[in-house]
Each structure stands twice: as structure tokens, then as C-alpha cells.
Amino acid sequence: MNSSSSVARTLSSKNPKLLFLETCSNLIQLKLIHAYMIRASLIHDVFAASRLLTFFTKLEEPNSNSLCYAQRIFSQIQNPNLFIYNSMIRIYSTSNNPQHSLQFFNKLQHQNLIPDNLTFPFLVKSCTQFASLETGRQIHCQIIRFGFDPDIYVQNSLVHMYATCGDMGTASRIFCLISQLDAVSWTSMIAGFSKCGNVESARRMFDRMPERNIVTWSTMIIGYARKGYFEKAVDLFRIMQSDNVMANETVMATVISSCAHLGVLEQGERAHDYVMRNNLTVNMILGTSLVDMYSRCGNIHKAIRVFKELPERDVLSWTTAITGLAMHGYAERSLKYFSHMVRMGLTPRDITFTAVLSACSRGGLVERGFELFESMRKDYGIDPRLEHYGCMVDLLGRAGKLDEAERFILEMPIKPSSPIWGALLGACRIHKNAVIGERVGKILMQLEPGHSGYYVLLSNIYARADRWDDVMDLREVMKEKGVKKLPGYSLIEMDGSVHRFIVGDRSHPEIEKIEAMWEEIVEKIRDVGYEGNTSDVLFDIDEEEKETALRRHSEKLAIAFGLMRTGPRTTIRIVKNLRVCEDCHTATKLVSKMFDREMIVRDRNRFHHFRGGTCSCMDYW
Structure with a gap:
């Protein structure tokens, strides 16, 4: 039996109430035990006080109340030992203020205490949390100074820190020095390469990995999806199934989202079936992904059915349903959903207004669109962004109000972007207005001289007006600038x-x-x-x-x-x-x-x- 277990057993036999610390599950219970320790003068016993702090190390993300209380306990300890300092470093490493871990490290050194191999992994984790590569390098120097650089836990924390902060060169060098690579080592490298956008290197690491766990599979699949390689994300999920690895909700949300981007309904339905067969929890993230997938894969009726069956719905899930209805041309129903959401007491976000304004645009509801646009700032304090202005230009343009749309752009309080002018150019094409179209086209070619779509739109406007000389001139400009038409697929x-x-x-x-x-x-x-x-x-x-x-x-x-x-x-x-x-x-x-x-x-x-x-x-x- 080690000395700490012996001390714990002795203290608990004399003070049975300390045994409640082992099963303590909330701050209220902890405060009762703390009060008892103060009355029994146990708070002055360093080991007993350390047992209090152990409660906070079990919290995944301590809130401000928990942190303040842990700090108060620490201040009552007269001569904190290394275990106490390590506990405080660990507590802050998972908090919203991870940089405070460094303060306890400095105090530790001022007390002439020597850090151990448990001190540094949480210090490095803190640097990872607030993405400070420079501070992480300083801690790395301290690790070398105290001789803990060969420790596998310290090495893994360093690989994770450097990879997360984007220094893959240093992460790779430390990775190669690890004598016993484990799942944490490999996954950190795969996550780092994925975060940097180098999914090819991430996949090579993934394929070399001797044993993969769900975290590794999840990291690689999410990495593909973030890079836009949706087909590869779905393919890797198939391989994961053939390896008999059970997917979790995070993986399935990513796979279903990838199916949405690809528009592959059959594969999306199979992914949904996988969720149901394996009794995964359809939380708001996964549920919203399903609504989005069915909407974007063309089955809006199934999307709404899934939406209605969600156990709880937030603003994002409502916005997803509203967007889906708008995309499929159900403008009036989209607006009814918006009204219903507001009546339920949910406050719309800026992306919600993008969705309802798009619905107005596709449904030709000009007056309603302007009412909603005005309501953004007046009723919800949301300043319109470029996306909202773009919706309004599209709304006016599709309705044939091209002069009003052009005037609206010129009077915008923020500088119009290329997509906003592009919306007007598209409207000029639909309504065969070569005069405004030519003005807008020239503006766009100055803003984005390499964007082929704007040349094609203007060329079609010229062609419809039988201005074939202008079509030829535009084609010559495209040749001179090396602009090639984006191939359709x-x-x-x-x-x-x-x-x-x-x-x-x-x-x-x-x-x-x-x-x-x-x-x-x-x-x-x-x-x-x-x-x-x-x-x-x-x-x-x-x-x-x-x-x-x-x-x-x-x-x-x-x-x-x-x-x-x-x-x-x-x-x-x-x-x-x-x-x-x-x-x-x-x-x-x-x-x-x-x-x-x-x-x-x-x-x-x-x-x-x-x-x-x-x-x-x-x-x-």
C-alpha cells in the first residue's frame, strides 16, 4: 500500500465523512463536506484539503463558480504541496481561462517545489487551449531543463500542442522520438495535418496506424469533410463499418452532412438507418444534420417529418427547416415556420433572416421581404450583413425591379461585394436588360477579373440583345486574361x-x-x-x-x-x-x-x- 493510500485510510477512519468525497457529485455536496472540514480543523491538513480539490479535476469544463470555489479552497491551505499545485494547474487547463495555469506554475517555482511529469502535460494542455505556440515553446524548454522530455505523456502532450498550433514540423520530430507510440500520439498527428488542410498526410498517418479507435476515425472523417472531400468522408465511413467500429453521434453528423453536400439521398438514408439501428441519440446537432441532408438531397417532406420528430428544437434547427422550405420553393410555408419559431419565444439569428429573405426572393414577396429586412434592426438589433443585402438585391432583381435594385446597391451603407453585383447581373440576364447588365458587368470584371461566371452571364445578355460583336469582344478579353469557363457537372x-x-x-x-x-x-x-x-x-x-x-x-x-x-x-x-x-x-x-x-x-x-x-x-x- 502506498503512503497516500495509507494517509487517506487513516484520515477517513478518524473522519468518516471524508468518505463522501469519493461519491461527491456536485458543488452543494462539496460545500457541506468543506464546512465540516473547517469545523473539524481538517482544512489545515494538506492531504485532506487536496482531496477537496480532486473533485474539481474531475470536471470536464469548470465554470466560473467552480473555479472561484477551487481558488478559495487553495487560499485556505497554508503550505500547499506539489499535488495541490498540480491539481490547480489541471483544473485551469480545462477551463475557459487556461492561461491561469501558468500563474500556479510560477508560484510553484517560487515555493522551491520541483515540478514532476504530471505538472507538464497539463501546462502544455493549457497552452494548447489558448493556442499560444510561443508560451508552449517556453514550457517545452522547462520540460527539457527538468529532464522530462523522454516521458511518453509529456511527449504526447507536446505533439498535440504543436500539431494543434500548426507547427507540424516540430510535432513530427517529437512524434519520431516517441519509443512507444499509442493512439493519442497518432491521433494528434492526424488531427494536426487535418487542421492544416493537409488531409493527404493525415490519411497516410491514418493508414500507417496499427490500431485505430473511434477518436481516430472521427478525426479523419471530420478532416475530410472540413476540406470539402465529402465523397472521401463517406467512403471512409464505409471502411469504418467494414472494420466493425461503432460510430458515434459526432461521426454520423459529419457523414450525414457530407451526404447533404453531395446530394446523395440513398447514402444519406442508409446513414440515417445506421443511426436508428444502433440506437444513437438524435440530439439537436445530429437531428439538424438529418433535416439539412433530406432538404438538400431533394426530399423536403422527409426533412420536415424528421424536424417535427426532434425531441427538442433550437434556432439552428428551425433555421435549417426554414432554409429547406425556401430552397424547394415553399416560400409561404417557410415564412409560417419563421412566425411559429418567433411565437415560441426563440430569437432569430442573422442566418435565420438570410433564410427567410431568400424565401421571399424565391417567392416574389417583395413587400414582406422589406418588412423582414427592417425588422432585423428594429426588433432584434441585428445589423444587416452583406448576405442580407444580397438577398434584397436578389428579391428586387427577380421581381424585375432592376432600377430599384441598382439604386439599393448604390445606397448601401457598406461596400457591396461581388456576389451582390452578381445577383443584379443575373437578374439582368433573366429580364433581358442589356443596359444595366453592361454597367454591372464592367464593375464585376474590375472586382473579379478572373471570375468566368460573370463573363458568361454578360455574354448571354449581349447574345439575347443580338449584340454579337460585343460577344466576340468579351470572348477576346477572356482569352487575353486567361479566363476559362467553369465546366458544368x-x-x-x-x-x-x-x-x-x-x-x-x-x-x-x-x-x-x-x-x-x-x-x-x-x-x-x-x-x-x-x-x-x-x-x-x-x-x-x-x-x-x-x-x-x-x-x-x-x-x-x-x-x-x-x-x-x-x-x-x-x-x-x-x-x-x-x-x-x-x-x-x-x-x-x-x-x-x-x-x-x-x-x-x-x-x-x-x-x-x-x-x-x-x-x-x-x-x-
Whole structure:
């Protein structure tokens, strides 16, 4: 039996109430025991007092009340020993004021106490908490001075600190010095590389790791998602399942969010099924991820059903539902949800107003949009940000109020950004206003000379006005500046696999069948009035070549593939990275009628639900 256990047993036998410290679970109970210790003069016993402080070391994140009380106990101890100081360092290392740990380290040294291997890991953790690389290096020097640099716990804390603070070079050097690498060592390196955006190095470390735990899997999957590698995040989750590792709520929220970004409903549904089969807790984070996934994957009705089944809902979950309804064109319902949320006593945030203003824009609700815009500052004290001003420009522009939209931009109290001018340029394209469009286009080319989308929009505006000389001049400017049009692509999920079609790309293994299928589709929809609209084709080529270019638009290939591979009346879901062009929009409406199919297309701006020859956007997108 060691000396500390012997002392504890002796003190407890004389003072049985100290045994309650072992099961003490809250501050009220601790205060009762503390009061007893003061009355029994036990507070002057260093070991007994240290048992009080041990309670605070068990707290994951001590609040201000807990910290003040721990400080008060410390001040009552006449000659605190190393254990007491280590306890205080540890307590503050997990608090909102981790830098205070350093004060206790300084006091420790002033008392001529020698730190041990338990002192430094929590000091380094404190530096990690407040992201002070310079202070961490100073503590590292102290570690070397006292000879604790070979200690594995100290080494792991240093690797974690340097990796978290972005110094991967030093983290790697210390990692290589560790004689017995464990899960903490590997995970710290993987997390550091992921945080720096170097997911390739993180994955190499991950693949080299002899044994992985849920923390490591979670770190790698989250790292992929943060970098935008959503397909890899979902693929890694599949590998995780094959390794029989049980996912937690954090992993599933990330996987489901990745499915939302990809627009892959089948995989999102499988992830949801995994959550339910394994009895994971559908907390607000995971629940909100599910609502977002179903919304962004085209099943807004399932999204709302999940939302209604959430055990509790906060502003973010309400905002997610409001955003989903707006994206799918349910403007009035989106506004009803907003009103309901406010009636429940929840205060909308700035992102909530972005959602409802977008709903007004997509629904053409100009007056209601301005009422909400004014309400932001007047009723909630929220100063509109660029996103809100952009929504208002989009609202006016889509409604055809182009002069008002331009005036609104010029009178903004903050400098308008490129997306705000871009919203007006898009409206000029829809409403065929070449005069304002030209003014706005020139502003955008000064703000973002390398953004291909603005050149394409202005070119289409010129083309619709039969200003072909200006189209040619603009194309020459693009050549001179090396600006290339962003290639459009469309994704379609089939039997759990994602198929990507890129405009003009013929690499798909079934491309000949797909193109032949589209030719059959064209023949059928021509019978109901389809004529290829080549006005959106930028290139200076003859009409026959333009017609061929139109037939190879990515969403048309995806539609043909979907019709080939699915049975009658099956809904076809497509995700596109750009705005749907007018020709594809017209063609898809006719396909939905002639083939009796519902087609749900998510483009850069919104969802389009094509049924029976009409679209949910009512040709207003």
C-alpha cells in the first residue's frame, strides 16, 4: 500500500465523512463536506484539503463558480504541496481561462517545489487551449531543463500542442522520438495535418496506424469533410463499418452532412438507418444534420417529418427547416415556420433572416421581404450583413425591379461585394436588360477579373440583345486574361454509387448508350414543341455545332442515364454545380411530361421539381 493510500485510510477512519468525497457529485455536496472540514480543523491538513480539490479535476469544463470555489479552497491551505499545485494547474487547463495555469506554475517555482511529469502535460494542455505556440515553446524548454522530455505523456502532450498550433514540423520530430507510440500520439498527428488542410498526410498517418479507435476515425472523417472531400468522408465511413467500429453521434453528423453536400439521398438514408439501428441519440446537432441532408438531397417532406420528430428544437434547427422550405420553393410555408419559431419565444439569428429573405426572393414577396429586412434592426438589433443585402438585391432583381435594385446597391451603407453585383447581373440576364447588365458587368470584371461566371452571364445578355460583336469582344478579353469557363457537372446516384457527368466528357463507360438514349428523348420531346435554345452557348460556332454542344450538357446526360437505369415512375434526382440553363430547364419539363417522371434537380441556386411538364420554380429562378 502506498503512503497516500495509507494517509487517506487513516484520515477517513478518524473522519468518516471524508468518505463522501469519493461519491461527491456536485458543488452543494462539496460545500457541506468543506464546512465540516473547517469545523473539524481538517482544512489545515494538506492531504485532506487536496482531496477537496480532486473533485474539481474531475470536471470536464469548470465554470466560473467552480473555479472561484477551487481558488478559495487553495487560499485556505497554508503550505500547499506539489499535488495541490498540480491539481490547480489541471483544473485551469480545462477551463475557459487556461492561461491561469501558468500563474500556479510560477508560484510553484517560487515555493522551491520541483515540478514532476504530471505538472507538464497539463501546462502544455493549457497552452494548447489558448493556442499560444510561443508560451508552449517556453514550457517545452522547462520540460527539457527538468529532464522530462523522454516521458511518453509529456511527449504526447507536446505533439498535440504543436500539431494543434500548426507547427507540424516540430510535432513530427517529437512524434519520431516517441519509443512507444499509442493512439493519442497518432491521433494528434492526424488531427494536426487535418487542421492544416493537409488531409493527404493525415490519411497516410491514418493508414500507417496499427490500431485505430473511434477518436481516430472521427478525426479523419471530420478532416475530410472540413476540406470539402465529402465523397472521401463517406467512403471512409464505409471502411469504418467494414472494420466493425461503432460510430458515434459526432461521426454520423459529419457523414450525414457530407451526404447533404453531395446530394446523395440513398447514402444519406442508409446513414440515417445506421443511426436508428444502433440506437444513437438524435440530439439537436445530429437531428439538424438529418433535416439539412433530406432538404438538400431533394426530399423536403422527409426533412420536415424528421424536424417535427426532434425531441427538442433550437434556432439552428428551425433555421435549417426554414432554409429547406425556401430552397424547394415553399416560400409561404417557410415564412409560417419563421412566425411559429418567433411565437415560441426563440430569437432569430442573422442566418435565420438570410433564410427567410431568400424565401421571399424565391417567392416574389417583395413587400414582406422589406418588412423582414427592417425588422432585423428594429426588433432584434441585428445589423444587416452583406448576405442580407444580397438577398434584397436578389428579391428586387427577380421581381424585375432592376432600377430599384441598382439604386439599393448604390445606397448601401457598406461596400457591396461581388456576389451582390452578381445577383443584379443575373437578374439582368433573366429580364433581358442589356443596359444595366453592361454597367454591372464592367464593375464585376474590375472586382473579379478572373471570375468566368460573370463573363458568361454578360455574354448571354449581349447574345439575347443580338449584340454579337460585343460577344466576340468579351470572348477576346477572356482569352487575353486567361479566363476559362467553369465546366458544368451533374451528379446522379444509382444503387449507392455516384455517377458524375461533365459537359463534353465522354469517359463514362456507358456514354455511347447514354448519348443514344438522349437522341431518342429529343425525338419524343420535339413532338411536343422542343427546339434547342442555343442562346446560352457562349462559343462562336455555327448552329449545328451549338446544337451538339447543348446535347452534351451534363444534366441531359444524367437524365438519359437515369431513364436508362430506373423503372417507370421512379423519381430521378440530380445535383448540378451551376445554374440550370434555359434549354435544359425547358427540356427537363418536357421529359417529365412525356415520360411521366418526377425529376428533382438541385442547381447552384435552388431546387427544381419537374412534374407533368411544369417546374416548381414556375420558370422564376
